[in-house]
Amino acid sequence: MPDASSSIAVSVRSLCKRYGDARAVDDLSFEIEAGRILALLGANGAGKSTTVHMLLGLIAPSSGTVEIGGHDVVREVAAVRRAAAYVPDRLALYPHLTGLENLAYFHQVGGGAARSQGDLEAALERVGLERSAFQRRASTYSKGMCQKVGLAIALAKNAKVLLLDEPLSGLDPKAANEFCAKLKEIAQTGTSVLMATHDLFRAHDTADDIGIMRDGKLLKTLRTTDIDAGGLEALYLEQMR
Amino acid sequence: MSAWPFARHELLSLRRDRRAWAACACLFVLLVAAFVSSAQMHRAYERTRSAAQVASHRQWLTQGTKNAHSAAHFGEYAFRPLPALAPFEPGLHGVIGTTVYLEAHKENDLRDAPDEDGSRLTYLDGSAAFLARTVLPLLVFLLVAASIAGERERGTLKMLLAQGATLPRIVLGKTLAFGVLLAGLTFGAALVASVVNAAEIVRVAGLAASYLLFALAALFLAMVVSMGARDSRRAVVVLFAFWAVGMVLGPRVAASVAQAVAPMPLRSEAQADLERDLDPAGHEQRTAALRARVLAENGVARVEDLPMDFRGIALQADEERGYGIFDRHRAALRAREARQETVLRGASVLLPWLALDQASTAFAGTDLRHAEHFADAAEAHRRTLVGAMNRYVTTARGKDADASLWETIPAFAYEAPGARFAFGYAWTSLLVLLGWAALPFGAMLHRARRSHEIGEAA
Numbered sequence: 001m002p003d004a005s006s007s008i009a010v011s012v013r014s015l016c017k018r019y020g021d022a023r024a025v026d027d028l029s030f031e032i033e034a035g036r037i038l039a040l041l042g043a044n045g046a047g048k049s050t051t052v053h054m055l056l057g058l059i060a061p062s063s064g065t066v067e068i069g070g071h072d073v074v075r076e077v078a079a080v081r082r083a084a085a086y087v088p089d090r091l092a093l094y095p096h097l098t099g100l101e102n103l104a105y106f107h108q109v110g111g112g113a114a115r116s117q118g119d120l121e122a123a124l125e126r127v128g129l130e131r132s133a134f135q136r137r138a139s140t141y142s143k144g145m146c147q148k149v150g151l152a153i154a155l156a157k158n159a160k161v162l163l164l165d166e167p168l169s170g171l172d173p174k175a176a177n178e179f180c181a182k183l184k185e186i187a188q189t190g191t192s193v194l195m196a197t198h199d200l201f202r203a204h205d206t207a208d209d210i211g212i213m214r215d216g217k218l219l220k221t222l223r224t225t226d227i228d229a230g231g232l233e234a235l236y237l238e239q240m241r
Numbered sequence: 242m243s244a245w246p247f248a249r250h251e252l253l254s255l256r257r258d259r260r261a262w263a264a265c266a267c268l269f270v271l272l273v274a275a276f277v278s279s280a281q282m283h284r285a286y287e288r289t290r291s292a293a294q295v296a297s298h299r300q301w302l303t304q305g306t307k308n309a310h311s312a313a314h315f316g317e318y319a320f321r322p323l324p325a326l327a328p329f330e331p332g333l334h335g336v337i338g339t340t341v342y343l344e345a346h347k348e349n350d351l352r353d354a355p356d357e358d359g360s361r362l363t364y365l366d367g368s369a370a371f372l373a374r375t376v377l378p379l380l381v382f383l384l385v386a387a388s389i390a391g392e393r394e395r396g397t398l399k400m401l402l403a404q405g406a407t408l409p410r411i412v413l414g415k416t417l418a419f420g421v422l423l424a425g426l427t428f429g430a431a432l433v434a435s436v437v438n439a440a441e442i443v444r445v446a447g448l449a450a451s452y453l454l455f456a457l458a459a460l461f462l463a464m465v466v467s468m469g470a471r472d473s474r475r476a477v478v479v480l481f482a483f484w485a486v487g488m489v490l491g492p493r494v495a496a497s498v499a500q501a502v503a504p505m506p507l508r509s510e511a512q513a514d515l516e517r518d519l520d521p522a523g524h525e526q527r528t529a530a531l532r533a534r535v536l537a538e539n540g541v542a543r544v545e546d547l548p549m550d551f552r553g554i555a556l557q558a559d560e561e562r563g564y565g566i567f568d569r570h571r572a573a574l575r576a577r578e579a580r581q582e583t584v585l586r587g588a589s590v591l592l593p594w595l596a597l598d599q600a601s602t603a604f605a606g607t608d609l610r611h612a613e614h615f616a617d618a619a620e621a622h623r624r625t626l627v628g629a630m631n632r633y634v635t636t637a638r639g640k641d642a643d644a645s646l647w648e649t650i651p652a653f654a655y656e657a658p659g660a661r662f663a664f665g666y667a668w669t670s671l672l673v674l675l676g677w678a679a680l681p682f683g684a685m686l687h688r689a690r691r692s693h694e695i696g697e698a699a
Contacts, residue, residue, distance in 0.1 A: 056403050078405065086403035092396030094250075096257040108246050110404035150400075157404070 247414020553635025
């Protein structure tokens with residue numbers, strides 16, 4: 001049973017994922033408290049996406065445990081998916097549906113409470129999607145617009161944990177800034193965020209905590225208040241050597 | 242969370258995908274057009290056939306005064322009625338023959354007149370039924386291949402699962418949507434077929450059940466492949482291979498195996514075998530033996546002293562000897578056909594296209610068994626006619642016969658067997674199709690559950 005008084009929203013202990021002899025994720029442990037943002041930094045192949053996928057139960061861990069909202073991902077995957085929302089790097093929408101229809105469909109299949117069209121439109125407005133785009137088919141959307149719909153889908157779920165896999169990749173600077181600003185707003189409401197990214201500077205601006213990964217291992221964890229952006233870059237490059 | 246939202250979403254996607262919509266509409270229009278034109282063709286053919294049957298009997302009745310044995314040679318034609326659904330599903334109708342000339346001494350045009358290659362497959366006949374059972378699975382494969390593989394490729398499957406949807410629900414929902422589409426297509430076409438062929442509603446129901454089971458089997462198989470494929474292109478390639486082997490190559494190979502297991506003789510060979518057994522050279526000797534026996538039985542020394550005309554007795558004895566030989570040869574040919582059918586039915590367990598071919602031709606009344614039913618009725622009529630003529634020769638003692646004798650022979654009236662006849666043996670094909678629908682359905686559910694449980698769905 002989840003401990004209601006606990007402020008730990010995400011707990012990862014000794015998490016491993018092996019593919020034959022290769023270790024995609026190796027003995028990973030970290031926690032995210034309620035209302036905090038953790039950015040996992042690392043080069044391509046560091047194991048960030050595999051970690052996010054294991055947190056959602058999309059990939060079965062080889063060993064270790066993951067708890068989200070107090071639910072174990074192996075034993076209670078449905079509860080974990082109810083507690084967490086996910087925004088992938090290339091947010092996939094149904095091109096023949098409008099932005100509003102995509103939001104309504106993903107919200108419905110998530111078993112979310114019925115929302116009026118007004119509520120759904122408000123969710124899209126909240127993430128900064130232009131009203132004129134609501135009724136346009138997603139096939140006409142830019143990547144930034146798709147990411148905004150993805151964030152709206154996640155927010156509409158009222159999830160306590162947001163899992164973001166490279167959400168800033170491909171976004172123009174303005175869209176990326178807007179996206180990060182929204183994340184901070186969301187975290188202030190008590191939602192915990194895990195953001196896998198290799199954008200050092202936005203990670204530093206947005207996150208409360210930073211984890212640096214390489215070859216499936218979490219090499220370093222630190223608070224962003226303890227280091228400036230330049231220092232983070234130097235530390236990151238040192239760890240990547 | 243029920244499967245319905247996924248089904249509704251899939252139906253909406255299909256509605257907005259004009260290519261899918263157009264393909265289904267084309268197939269539906271093709272089927273409707275086939276059934277409507279079938280009904281018109283059937284009416285036109287039956288008018289002609291009935292007129293020909295009446296004309297043949299009128300010729301019989303108006304052949305004038307003549308020797309009754311000459312009348313038996315004059316004979317009559319038996320025209321096989323066109324099954325109402327034959328224009329939709331011609332099957333072997335026409336390949337086997339539709340007309341039998343009924344005359345003394347010969348069982349003409351054996352209903353089992355072998356095809357050119359001895360095959361019993363209704364290949365490449367260009368009929369609506371052939372197109373339906375060839376195009377339908379292709380359409381299903383192309384529509385369904387991307388259902389799960391496409392979601393995986395796009396990344397929407399990951400999103401759905403992360404939202405809390407389960408793979409079994411997604412798969413069931415999509416299957417429900419495609420099932421509704423296929424059922425609508427089948428029942429729509431069946432409804433039109435029932436309206437234009439009201440008398441054949443049970444046979445139409447059998448056809449509809451066969452095609453729907455086949456379509457569902459294709460649907461479930463496609464879902465299984467789509468679930469396992471990394472992307473929709475791979476799913477299409479795998480399913481196209483299934484189509485090519487299962488619908489085109491496999492049945493052809495099965496037919497060749499059946500022909501090799503029980504080769505059908507060429508018509509000329511069958512005729513030569515029959516002639517040898519009929520042994521016309523021994524006719525004189527057989528007649529002499531019969532004459533001796535009949536004279537002895539009647540206690541006379543000359544045929545002129547017999548109380549009846551010996552020629553009639555000899556003719557009937559010759560006929561009855563022929564009946565035995567014809568029956569034996571027919572039974573031998575049917576035994577070969579039965580062996581071929583056994584091979585094809587066995588193969589249909591692996592190749593559902595064959596099961597559908599068998600069920601479709603059975604319910605349309607255009608398969609071999611329906612043709613045999615007609616041939617047997619025609620042969621029975623021939624024997625009635627020839628027997629009556631020989632009895633007259635026996636008793637009339639050389640007196641010619643006239644219309645009063647011809648009128649004792651009723652016009653040939655063939656009543657085709659009802660739908661129960663077809664269901665009597667086509668149920669095995671239906672069972673195979675049911676198995677083919679059930680097996681991939683089970684595999685689909687099992688795979689969906691397993692993939693979901695072990696976290697490999699996305």
